[in-house]
Amino acid sequence: MRTRPGRSRLRFRSALIVTTAGVLAAACTAGGGGASGPAAAPGADQAVTVQVWSNFSDRELGIVKEALDKYHGKHTNITIDNQGSQDDDKITQSIRSGNPPDVAISFTTDNIGQFASSGAWQDLKPYIERDKYDLDDIPKAVLDYTEFNGNRVALPMLADVYGLYYNKDLLTAAGLSAPPKTTAELLDYAKKLTVKNPDGSIQVAGFLPQMGFYAFKPQIVGTMFNAQWVDKDGKSSLGKDQGWKDMFTWQKELVDFYGWDNLQKFTAGLGQEYSADNGFHAGKVAMAIDGEYRTAFLADQTPGLNYGTATLPTSKPENHGGGYTTGTIIGIPKGAKNPGAAWDLIKYLTSDTDALVGLANGLHNVPSTKTSLSSPDLKLGDNFKPFLDAFANKNLTSNPASTIGDQYLKIVSDFGVSWQTGTVPDLGKGLADLDKQIDDAKALGK
Missing domain, CATH: 3.40.190.10 (Periplasmic binding protein-like II)
Structure with a gap:
């Protein structure tokens, strides 16, 4: 849309x-x-x-x-x-x-x-x-x-609805016959599909884990880990829910695989999300999260791209088949x-x-x-x-409605930006602090 x-x-x-x-x-x-x-x-x-x-x-x-x-x-x-x-x-x-x-x-x-x-x-x-x-x-x-x-x-x-887009030619060249179904497979595929230049810089990224870039947003990626936003009392549950710890740990492993400076330089050279030189369109990104509307962009802007789509990978097989909407x-x-x-x-x-x-x-x-x-x-x-x-x-x-609109999403996204750069020393404490920020904002928003 x-x-x-x-x-x-x-x-x-x-x-x-x-x-x-x-x-x-x-x-x-x-x-x-x-x-x-x-x-x-x-x-x-x-x-x-x-x-x-x-x-x-x-x-x-x-x-x-x-x-x-x-x-x-x-x-x-x-x-x-x-x-x-x-x-x-x-x-x-x-x-x-x-x-x-x-x-x-x-x-x-x-x-x-x-x-x-x-x-x-x-x-x-x-x-x-x-x-x-x-x-x-x-x-x-x-x-x-x-x-x-x-x-x-x-x-x-x-x-x-958000799912996974993948470049069929790049997967075939890497010896991969089907898209990943689990987040563990997605991590493994991302590493196998990444191509680096002789100087170590990124030529092709298997998958981009940079918070806020394209559709890598906490409400979408959190779905893959069955991360829960609130507890039974309506309080923020990021610090208590294992899904968020798993998501951020998974993200950081892939960021560290690329190297933060390398990742920043690479994404700075990619086209805008809605332009014809979007990284996935250009064949510089092998797999990407995106919405169903991307099919129309690809048909219009890059009709020759040999790609496929799949539902989002999940951390647990029993949660596979859905997605974020x-x-x-x-x-x-x-x-x-x-x-x-x-x-x-x-x-x-x-x-x-x-x-x-x-x-x-x-x-x-x-x-x-x-x-x-x-x-x-x-x-x-x-x-x-x-x-x-x-x-x-x-x-x-989907993510829950709130009296503070998308403010709580911005709080989590901002945390993700800090986390990926290595400036958050303690993930558990950082997530617990997010809960207080979000609950305090909700109290003010009533």
């Missing part, structure tokens, strides 16, 4: 985008549920204009328009005002000013805790219960990132003028198989219901299949 840097859901932001008091003060008009129940959809003879805001633009906005036009064809009384290039900040500002769109589409799942706890997005539960919306058709990990503390303020509209979310902002019509459109975009398949084919993303995964109309190619399989797997995971 990322077709350029501006689409990145995994970028870190230091400031919270939702100011709770400000949003609630401005969001005191129409709501989803209440004493009178959820708003009704407009009658067939009632002309309504529904304003939809998203951060889609250019070709992608056109793909969304196709889906909206099909909805309009079934509901000719409902005109849709489809506005792109509207990010979460703009949506939040519109709520604060009392003039929000009817439907908000966000690429930033990490903001769901703020949307829910502040009341910025309306509770969809009354609509879901009234219309018997089938939540069971959505994987649990996806349900988790579209609600907060039982407050469902969003539904998924397409998903990103995030995605586009859609909801009704507080103060929406036409909440009943907005819900009817949201229901269509998130549960109608034809609509989801059309969007998935056009945007090269994973459709977000179990039913749509098996549609014969999906035309996404063989290298897309592992992402569909991972999305349907019981081991699919």
Whole structure:
């Protein structure tokens, strides 16, 4: 779902985008549920204009328009005002000013805790219960990132799933016949696939373990080690969970294999993540973690690359088959003028198989219901299949929603940067310190 840097859901932001008091003060008009129940959809003879805001633009906005036009064809009384290039900040500002769109589409799942706890997005539960919306058709990990503390303020509209990309020619040259399934194998493959120049510098990297580079992010890599973010009481558990210790130890072994200075010099010479000279595209990186959307980049920018895809390697074989997921979310902002019509459109975009398949084919993303995964109309190619399989797997995971948004992810990522450079003397103490930082930040964010 990322077709350029501006689409990145995994970028870190230091400031919270939702100011709770400000949003609630401005969001005191129409709501989803209440004493009178959820708003009704407009009658067939009632002309309504529904304003939809998203951060889609250019070709992608056109793909969304196709889906909206099909909805309009079934509901000719409902005109849709489809506005792109509207990010979460703009949506939040519109709520604060009392003039929000009817439907908000966000690429930033990490903001769901703020949307829910502040009341910025309306509770969809009354609509879901009234219309018997089938939540069971959505994987649990996806349900988790579209609600907060039982407050469902969003539904998924397409998903990103992360897996392993590998250069088939480089694997064959190294005598490797299949992609790695375990993290131990990934470490071994990375060393075997690495080619160094006579001076010891890196010519080809088997796999890049540099925190924050491309898609090497704690929430994705942590999935490979079944690392748990919180304990049963909702407290940060990095210092107590063995998965995090295993992940950082594994990372450091590979960093030390390359040498930190060597690794820095090598990655400094690679192309940007979304450019045609991305390290994997250029054949300078043999294996890489990335989302399903990379298949579209490769088809467009490097059609001759002989590559394959697989689900993420895991530290334990019993956890294999899943992966990390995030995605586009859609909801009704507080103060929406036409909440009943907005819900009817949201229901269509998130549960109608034809609509989801059309969007998935056009945007090269994973459709977000179990039913749509098996549609014969999906035309996404063989290298897309592992992402569909991972999305349907019981081991699919995501990171938890929080009132502090992605601040806790930045805290862990910053630690990972220090750890990989060798400036953290005690891993256990460092992870325990992270727990205090995160829990303190959550306490302030309440």
